Amino acid sequence: MRFIKNGVLLAGLIAGLAACGGDDDDDIIPVVDKATNYTAFVKGLLDDDPNGEPASINNRNFRFTNQENPDAYDDVLSSSN
Amino acid sequence: MQHMLAKSPLAIAVASLVLAAPSALASSHREAPFITGSPKVDGTDFYMFRSYEPTRSDFVTLIANYQPLQDSYGGPNYFLLDENAIYEIHIDNDGDAIEDLTFQFQFNNEYKNLGVPAGAGTNTPVPLSNIGQISAGNTAALNVTQTYSVKLITGDRRTGQVQTITNANTNSDTFVKPMDNIGNKSIPDYPAYANDAIYPIAIPGCANDGRVFVGQRKEGFVVNLGEVFDLVNTNPIGPRDGERNIISNKNITSLALEVPKNCLTGGENPVIGGWTTASVPQARVINPAPQGSAVTGSAGAKPTSVEGGAYTQVSRLGAPLVNEVVIGLPDKDRFNASEPKDDAQFAQYVTNPSLPVLLNVLFGDAALPPETPRNDLVTAFLTGFPGFNQLATVTPSEMLRLNTDIAPTAPAQQNDLGVIGGDNAGFPNGRRPYDDVVDIALNAAMGKLCGQLGAGNCGTQSTPQNGSNFYTDGARAAGPTAATSVISGEIDNDDTYLAEFPYLANPVPGSPSDAQ
Numbered sequence: 001m002r003f004i005k006n007g008v009l010l011a012g013l014i015a016g017l018a019a020c021g022g023d024d025d026d027d028i029i030p031v032v033d034k035a036t037n038y039t040a041f042v043k044g045l046l047d048d049d050p051n052g053e054p055a056s057i058n059n060r061n062f063r064f065t066n067q068e069n070p071d072a073y074d075d076v077l078s079s080s081n
Numbered sequence: 082m083q084h085m086l087a088k089s090p091l092a093i094a095v096a097s098l099v100l101a102a103p104s105a106l107a108s109s110h111r112e113a114p115f116i117t118g119s120p121k122v123d124g125t126d127f128y129m130f131r132s133y134e135p136t137r138s139d140f141v142t143l144i145a146n147y148q149p150l151q152d153s154y155g156g157p158n159y160f161l162l163d164e165n166a167i168y169e170i171h172i173d174n175d176g177d178a179i180e181d182l183t184f185q186f187q188f189n190n191e192y193k194n195l196g197v198p199a200g201a202g203t204n205t206p207v208p209l210s211n212i213g214q215i216s217a218g219n220t221a222a223l224n225v226t227q228t229y230s231v232k233l234i235t236g237d238r239r240t241g242q243v244q245t246i247t248n249a250n251t252n253s254d255t256f257v258k259p260m261d262n263i264g265n266k267s268i269p270d271y272p273a274y275a276n277d278a279i280y281p282i283a284i285p286g287c288a289n290d291g292r293v294f295v296g297q298r299k300e301g302f303v304v305n306l307g308e309v310f311d312l313v314n315t316n317p318i319g320p321r322d323g324e325r326n327i328i329s330n331k332n333i334t335s336l337a338l339e340v341p342k343n344c345l346t347g348g349e350n351p352v353i354g355g356w357t358t359a360s361v362p363q364a365r366v367i368n369p370a371p372q373g374s375a376v377t378g379s380a381g382a383k384p385t386s387v388e389g390g391a392y393t394q395v396s397r398l399g400a401p402l403v404n405e406v407v408i409g410l411p412d413k414d415r416f417n418a419s420e421p422k423d424d425a426q427f428a429q430y431v432t433n434p435s436l437p438v439l440l441n442v443l444f445g446d447a448a449l450p451p452e453t454p455r456n457d458l459v460t461a462f463l464t465g466f467p468g469f470n471q472l473a474t475v476t477p478s479e480m481l482r483l484n485t486d487i488a489p490t491a492p493a494q495q496n497d498l499g500v501i502g503g504d505n506a507g508f509p510n511g512r513r514p515y516d517d518v519v520d521i522a523l524n525a526a527m528g529k530l531c532g533q534l535g536a537g538n539c540g541t542q543s544t545p546q547n548g549s550n551f552y553t554d555g556a557r558a559a560g561p562t563a564a565t566s567v568i569s570g571e572i573d574n575d576d577t578y579l580a581e582f583p584y585l586a587n588p589v590p591g592s593p594s595d596a597q
Contacts, residue, residue, distance in 0.1 A: 054392075
């Protein structure tokens with residue numbers, strides 16, 4: 001989970017640095033995506049300790065990338081019975 | 082203490098005031114927006130009282146009801162509890178508003194996959210919960226059985242010491258919840274069938290055995306529900322028996338425990354606080370293509386959903402009506418997710434309640450709102466009454482409080498107005514099934530307790546507001562038991578309770594229809 005989040009931040013940072021290389025007026029200033037990938041977040045929750053503290057979601061912005069993807073949770077579903 | 086309070090001039094004054102009057106709200110049914118989507122974990126009522134069954138007066142009965150407004154004909158799946166949830170009854174016995182003991186129930190569905198020969202050598206699974214008659218000791222025709230375990234957790238409900246409660250006769254840690262009351266043809270003798278599921282239990286650390294029962298019961302709450310929520314479309318100072326109990330034909334699912342009272346108290350103080358909660362796993366992934374699944378128990382089955390993560394509380398209930406008519410709409414879901422130790426966040430709803438103002442808008446001078454701040458309601462809802470049902474340490478928090486030193490009242494002598502009716506074994510000293518908590522709460526809201534019985538004042542008022550007016554929703558039970566009923570007015574003579582554990586009456590059958 002932490003790996004995934006760091007990965008997103010790193011990708012954004014690299015893209016941002018690359019964009020700073022020129023002075024073209026058309027340069028796009030990238031916005032680092034701080035949103036949480038909802039699918040990954042839910043998969044992470046499923047493995048949490050039942051007797052642990054529930055994860056707070058009040059300060060998270062979620063990014064929904066799988067609303068049209070019926071296979072997004074196949075790995076979770078296929079391992080359960 | 083009971084003796085002292087009963088002789089208190091203030092108690093007599095209030096009791097006389099109330100009883101001289103001719104003889105708005107559901108306790109916690111669908112009371113918050115979020116929980117309406119999860120009826121299996123919607124707590125509706127919580128009872129806690131010294132057992133009044135003969136020979137059991139040294140016990141406390143705890144009953145947590147779930148799944149509101151069940152129609153008895155709700156087949157073919159009826160009303161199983163949620164096997165992914167945990168249902169809990171918490172006890173605070175030192176007054177810090179944190180649970181010291183938790184009784185945790187967890188359920189498991191067992192499917193037989195019964196089928197019938199439907200030709201060509203096939204055995205076709207049936208779509209029903211039973212394919213023949215069921216009786217005590219003979220459940221072969223039952224297609225679905227729900228079993229459960231009960232754990233006793235000492236200390237924090239998630240990190241405390243967990244011990245297993247077992248059947249005192251068999252040492253088994255698994256109990257059976259009887260099937261709901263499908264109807265008289267499927268289960269001809271439902272009381273005998275259900276009684277077979279009352280188990281003696283060995284409770285760790287407790288010298289004497291208790292009892293447990295989980296199953297469907299007749300709804301014990303009594304209310305003129307439709308009119309109450311229709312801007313109190315009734316006369317709030319009319320007769321107490323002038324309106325129908327509109328939920329008289331509904332059922333409920335009860336989790337009932339009987340525990341020796343000295344196993345619940347802590348230290349010298351005999352008062353305990355209690356409440357129930359339900360929690361579900363935080364994450365849920367719905368399977369778009371369930372296969373066979375646990376429903377048939379077939380090989381390679383894939384369930385309809387995968388749930389996991391930390392148990393997350395979605396329902397909370399202590400004293401009746403709090404989240405229903407005290408907590409404002411923006412905070413109802415938050416209340417259900419909260420714990421008593423954090424109740425300061427809801428204080429405004431108690432010190433400056435909206436209900437008296439609403440009733441004043443609706444009924445003018447017949448319902449004058451008492452002055453604020455409502456320190457009388459702080460006593461009633463958040464601290465308990467000094468010297469009566471207050472815990473050793475006073476931490477303002479919402480829970481049901483019971484003084485276990487006060488002897489139970491036999492059914493024939495019970496007064497459904499509880500303490501304000503002169504019966505100190507009733508609400509708000511705990512709560513019994515017969516207690517008319519709607520009428521009691523209405524009168525408390527309208528200022529009957531201002532400065533009375535050790536309660537705080539209403540602003541500068543130290544005497545009851547609204548004179549001799551007695552507020553009522555007009556519906557009440559017929560009596561504490563069938564043998565001690567006092568039938569009158571519009572009251573349904575079936576609205577009574579049992580004289581013994583689990584006290585709430587046997588459920589309304591799904592058929593024949595004229596039995597509903």
